[in-house]
Amino acid sequence: MELLNAYLEEIRHRLPLKNRADIIEEIRSALMDMIEERSPGGDPDDATVKAVLMEYGAPREVARQYASHQSLIGPQIFPVYLQVLKIVLIVVAALNIVGLIVSIVNGSIGDNDLFIATFETVGGLFSSLFTAFAIVTLSFTLIERFAAEELQAEMDEDWSPEDLTIVEIRKRVKISEVAVEITFGIIFILLINLYLDRIGIYYLGDAGWVSAPILNDNVLRYIPWITGATMLDIALNLYLIRKEFWDASATIVKVIINVLKIALLAVIIAGPAIIAVSPSAWQALNLEVNLTAQQLTRQMNTVLDGLLGLAIFGLVVDSIKIIVNGFFRNDHTRLHIKTE
Template identity: 35%
Template sequence: MDLIERYIYAVGQKIWSKNRKDIEEELRSILYDNLEEISDSGEADEEKVKEMLKNYGSPSQVASRYGTSDKYIIGPRVYDAYVFVLKIVLIVLFILTTAGVIISIVTQSSDVHLGIRILELIPRYITAFATGLGFVTIVFFLIDRFDKGEESELAKEWNPDKLPKLVKDNDKVRRTGQIVSIMFVVLAIILFNAYPERVAVFYSDGSGWMSYPSLSKKALEAYLPFWNVFWGISLINSAILVRTGKWNTVTRTVKWANSLFVIGILIYMIAGPGIFNTDSVAAVSDATGQELKEVFKVLSTIMRFVYGIVALVVAGDIGYSVYKYIKDRH
């Protein structure tokens, strides 16, 4: 019955556990067994089904039965997603920090004992992991506290008539994927706006390792405002998708428009200034005695070719998504 399926869907939306499907099946079995009991003969009328669901409890109450009543920073509803995202963020931070540690060990004076250098670098790992843990925890804390959807409304006056409509499979959102996207967009915004010099060219001048910023200041001034607009729209859209748990016409249109905007940025980057810092290339060439300009010219050409390929891929993705959307609606 549609009303029962809508009820099960509403409960499932409030459970982030990896066992959600099993919980939904268990709940479905219980409800249909109860339905048979209240049916005198044949199929129970809608009013009896509504009364049964009212007595069973609101979706938020039912979902809470599969968790605990303890106090916690990250609730059981989002805990599995929290652990999944945290693992990804910590792995990425470990890789980036390790790369930085290796560079630091190589560039430091060889007069310092290796053991001392390693001990001095341990705080980098602690700081990176603490930052990642804190950032992910804050994001999920806010999601858990404010992403109630229709929960408060259903809990106030629990009525089966207020159950959300079933969502098609193609309209469902993988919230964990959207949260991962939010994390990396935020990291990109921080890196390119606050620490662009960290993206550097490293080289050895014979006495030690040196570095120069690898990104062109002129290119960043030209492209970064557009990147920030794209990232900002992506953040807002992803936040809405995490909040609602489903795609709709507005969020899809925003995604398509933002993708078209990306194509425009890529075309601009193909015709605009090169992304690499030519001053750094000249400095490295002078310090090492190696002619690197030709190498970077080839690399710049390759990058423009990559921009074009990415633009075509994005255009293809838009076309396929629009086709699927129109097909599903007819």
């Protein structure tokens, strides 16, 4: 029986966790039936047990039959995944290359350093492409977990042409857009929480590349709030993918998130300056601009406040649009065909 137990153990650890013990007991019971049937005299000999095990099959093969075919990213969203991956990778690659060009044009890289700089850019490019790939994949794994069943149900469901008026096209959620938002949301959260100090001025010092952070400590107090607002956005987007169209609660939650963001931006504008250009880094860049680091800091903060003000304006417009679309417009002129 030792042989039998060893065989079952080989199967057991390859089985899916669910019902493991139960499956093993069932196989044991079946094997015992087979062995008993072939040993009329009572005690089975090793040869009989071996023959039965051979007949039942290799443990790996037996276990494989119980595996459910789960995929990280299922066939329904795979095309969207590829599409988003392409967009994100192109954006990331473009940003890296723009960074290199800016450094060259700035003159912060001498002719001799160009080779090194290119080399480093290529290295950086690969690592950021890889990170972007991982984040997109992670986002879609989330979407698969939360929404794949709904997507499948939608594809399986019976439909009649009468269904077509149910959802108007402007309320329809575009999975690719939402997926991009989720992806960039995650990238943004990672960026501000882990790599905040990387946002800065890059220059080639004596000992290679140096980066001087451009944001000061004042920004730290906002990070949890910004992270929270972005996470709310991601949660809402996951809900939207599941729901597939904007309903009243999604509209209300989106408006609440926007109001929170507006408040947050207003607090940042009213609060102390968050940009501080390091004088030494500014000097190292050696641009032919007649500005001190202090002047530059002041100007950049003014510009930032202006941009944040614009963002508030954008959020207000967005909120009004969402409210009008969600609650006041009722034309059924543009219909979405659900079976695309």
